[in-house]
Amino acid sequence: NAGVMQNPRHLVRRRGQEARLRCSPMKGHSHVYWYRQLPEEGLKFMVYLQKENIIDESGMPKERFSAEFPKEGPSILRIQQVVRGDSAAYFCASSPSSNYGYTFGSGTRLTVV
């Protein structure tokens, strides 16, 4: 079991481009969470998904950000028209069920230039 896999580890985008961040949860885990860590700040919740459903997206910025977790394949966090303020580490975590405990991925470090 390879754990939670996030790719890419590092991503550089120019302002206005799109960023796609991928997260493959652990085998058997159907709950996926995305968190963002801005430079010199703490972690903040973004979105919680189960297969084909967004359960809680209260932490997602209203514009330019979207997330999905399709029936097949990884969960995707998509940021359209990136701006410098989107530069951060984005972490994915997965869990087999509610309140069970999490396994985190290694994160994707997004730099917008």
Next chain:
Amino acid sequence: KNEVEQSPQNLTAQEGEFITINCSYSVGISALHWLQQHPGGGIVSLFMLSSGKKKHGRLIATINIQEKHSSLHITASHPRDSAVYICAVIGLNNTDKLIFGTGTRLQVFP
């Protein structure tokens, strides 16, 4: 005011010392997590607690639900314990999302 507060923010220690990191929270919770993050690295889940005490190797985590307080202890600290330790809670009636403290940066010197 943050819902989850940690102290101290920064902590330095000599190898072998006993370390305590504190976490206080202001909301009702269903569980509390202690996480470890190395510089530039990923996040490792150390403990999940809803009551009492858990031990894993040199790490001990305790929680007092009535006082809304948890502590993480490291016995016989080692330079490889140097990391940021993060307390996070799952609030009652929340959809399992974690609410994080700002972390405690620990440096252990040989």
